[in-house]
Amino acid sequence: MDPIPIDTGDASPMAEIAVALLALFAHMERLFMLERAAHAREVAAVRGVRAGRPRKLTADQLAAARAAIAAEQKPDPVAAAFGVSRSTLYRYLSDSEKEHQP
Incomplete structure (x- = not known):
């Protein structure tokens, strides 16, 4: 018997x-995982590398997608042309707008 x-x-x-x-034990492992992830992000920042998954769109592709949306093309075909989902396209457009705001 156990x-x-x-x-x-x-x-x-x-x-x-x-x-x-x-x-x-589950809570402790969760805390340790968060600490390891934070440390990995800090190391990446010091090395000048972006942490996380590689981006699907380059800056040039994002600019082209923004221009297509500004030219009133529908988002679904634009996203399909770059091989991303519509939600990914919107997220990238939103993130790049936030970066350019003062």
Whole structure:
């Protein structure tokens, strides 16, 4: 028999302790993961590298997409032409506008 039963249907004090320990370990791992990610972002920033996934659109592609949208082309064909979803296109356009605001 398992010395620490992990049965959430069991209302014994040992079962409650087992579930509490599992929750504690999960919480600790979550905190450690966040610390590792923050450290990786700091290291990337120091090295001058952008952390995270590579961007799907280059600056030139984004400028061309912005020009197409400004020329009143529909977003779906513009996004398809660059191989991204409409939501990705909107997010990139929104992010680039935020970067250029004072």
